[in-house]
Amino acid sequence: MVQNIALNVAANYIMTNYLISIVGPTAIGKTNLSIALAQHFHTEIISADSRQFFKEMQIGTAAPNQEELQAAPHHFIHHKSIFEDYNVGAFEKDALNTLENLFKKNRLAIMVGGSGLYVDAVTKGLDDFPEIDPSVRNNLNIILDKDGLEPLKKQLKELDINTYKTIALENPHRVMRALEVCIGSGKPYSSFINKKKDSRNFKTLSIGLTAEREVIYQRINERVDLMVDMGLLEEAKRLYPNKELNSLNTVGYKELFKYFEGEWTLDFAISEIKKNSRRFAKRQLTWFKKTDDISWFDYKTHVAEIINAITEKIERDEAS
Incomplete structure (x- = not known):
């Protein structure tokens, strides 16, 4: 039933374009949900994770693996090098151009990411700052x-x-x-801040995934252990000669750089990665909780329930 309703919405009833934005803390399951939604709605995914842009940083950024990338079309995953100057302003422009092309094929698109500023750049627009020397x-x-x-x-x-x-x-x-x-x-x-910004030619439906804090922290700890098993140490060693780059001032790498420099033991560096990842998750939740129009779901919620909620919201919007 959900499948039929969703396809009717995607094919017939939508009178405008919709961006389904998936947000939430790190390690909560946003990637899996984005793929499931992209497959169901036969559409594509835009990543708004500011560190997954860089092709040299794969393990430490928990970027989608090859199997996940093949499960649904992705954009802005490993499309830049750490040696390139790429900021939120450039991403806003590129993402809007990509969405314009995606909406020619399907009136639904998916965006996923935990970088709140980059999500807001696409959904709301950036504030206009002067050029600084x-x-x-x-x-x-x-x-x-x-x-x-x-x-x-x-x-x-x-x-x-x-x-x-x-x-x-x-x-x-x-x-x-x-x-x-x-x-x-x-x-x-x-x-x-908060001056009038350019309007968007799409509506955003924001879906948030969350869990009890203890669960989030446990999932983060398990993810860091998995990253280490997958070769995070070796990846960080390859990147260490370029440690001064802003893109590498990132949790998962900067802690290991201190280990390479003899300041910390490996065990302590890994514990710091976990601690700083937990702090990052807390900041993510604080950022997204300030947005009133996010529909929050427990991370264990079945994808069919989320699809149904999206479908019903679109149908109500189209009927109003």
Whole structure:
């Protein structure tokens, strides 16, 4: 019954384009759900995971394996090199162009990923920031390397208390991005946020997967152990000579780099990967919980129930 309803929706009743956005913490099962939905609705998947873009980073980013990639067409998986400059602005443009082509074939498309900023870039659009002289970021990098993150956090608090209270302060990239806008423009970073953005020619249906915190943490720990068994250490060794690249300032790699440098034991580095992955999952949930229109499901929910919920939501939307 669900199958017939879904096909009718996809084939006949949809009067607009729909992007089904799957979000949730790392290791919760988003990839499996995205493939199941893509197969059911006969459509394709866009990845919004900012680290799965890079072809050199396969094991540590938990990117879809070959079997999963063959199960449904994917976009933005291993399409860039760590040596290429690729940011959220470029991704927004590329993803919208890809969606435009996908919607010519099917009025449903799937997007999956845990990078909240990249998801929002596609579904809502980016805030419009001024061009900043690169020397500002260079000076901030010097401070970070010499004195750590604390003085940068203190400076941000002085220049833009609103941003200081809302961003992930333990994320150096976020802190430096906000600071460089404050310094380079002479205006608070927060003054550029939430301005009117370009409208989208599709509607977004957001599906969230979640679980009790203990379950999420257990799944993360098990995934890290599996990554190590699959060869994460060897992958990190190959990437170590390029450790200064921003793309490699990533959980799963930066901890092993400290092991290679003799600062940590291997066991401690692996435990730090697990801890930092758990912290990342917590930040993901905090980000997505701020979005009101996400339909949340327990990670064990049968895919047929989620398909039925999507179908019913589209039918209600089309009937209104």
